[in-house]
Amino acid sequence: MSRSVVRPWDQFATAATFLTRLPVPARPAKDADEHAARLHASVGWFPLVGAVVGAACAGTFWLAGQVFPPLAAAALAAVVGALVTGAFHEDGLADTVDGLWGGWSQERRLEIMRDSRIGTYGTLAVVLSSLLLVTTLASLPMAYAGRGLVVTHLVSRFVVLPMLALVPPARDDGHGASVARPPTAASWLVAALTVVVVGAGLLGWWSAVVLVAALLTAAGVSAVARRKVGGVTGDVLGAANHLAMLVGLLVVLALVGQGAPGPFG
Incomplete structure (x- = not known):
């Protein structure tokens, strides 16, 4: 099936159902080939889906912050994020860390990454990254935290496109292989416009700094994955996504701490 015939709504719905547990209505794919074509065509909508996830987390943080201290509100926002996505990216991070540091050969590393069980490395990665997320979010002023959550979830989904390109x-099956072809010009255009409009609208020039930090994070993950397993997998993409989001929030916190001129003047 040609990717050009995949309708925009089907692309968005595929991205939303792939990256989240949200019940987005969509026309069922006729077969596996059509589903693969939709998934490949949907990558341009990943940033918008990320913004939706970020908005859910931001809304939770704001609402909880009316009742609870920042640390508790941040923990609840993290819980909502995991529920909305089905801990999709945390799972990718755990499998990636287990595989890349738990095996002595490329074949063994890929085998470990396929294993649904979580090991010591993966457990530490999820626990420490969750602690970092909650403490960073709790340290941000409410206005910056909400905007930062939307923008970092937005740009962290964008980094998938250059990784695919x-x-x-690393292998010819699995979720990574389903979207492994370079994104088309249409996907780049949709993703870039979403990042520019939403990012600049919420964080001004800070969004560019956050985007650069996220891209550098993804580049680092890609370099390690290429050296250890020969390329990317779905788990590696998820790990890069999660780490890019965390680094982006840290950048927002650093900009706030340094008193950089921001979206509020």
Whole structure:
């Protein structure tokens, strides 16, 4: 099936159902080939889906912050994020860390990454990243926290596009292989416009700094994955996404701490 015939709503719905547990109505795919074509065509909508997830987390943080201290509100926002996504990216982070540091050969590392069980490395990665997320979010002023959540979830989904364009797949099956072809010009256009409009609208020039930090994070993850397993997998993409979001929030916190001129003057 040609990707050009995949309708925009089907692309968005595929991205939303792939990245989240949200019940987005969509026309059922006729077969596996059509589903793969939709998934491949949907990557341009990943940033918008990320913004929706970020908005859910931001709304939770604001509402909880009316009743609870910042640390508790941040923890609840993290819980909502995990529920909305089905802990999709945390799972990718755990599997990636287990595989890349738990095996002695490329084949063994890929085998470990396929294993649904979580090991010591993966457990530490999820626990420490969750602690970092909650403490960073709790340290941000409410207005910056909400905007930061939306923008960091937005740009962290954007980094998938250059990874797909520049890094080969580590294997020829699985979710990573389903979207492994370089994104089309249409996907780049949709993703870039979403990042520019939403990012600049919420954080001004800070969004560019956050985007650069997220891209550098993804580049680092890609370099390690390419050296250890020969390329990216779905788990590696998820790990890069989660780490890019965390680094982006840390950048927002650093900009606030340094008193950088921001979206509020």
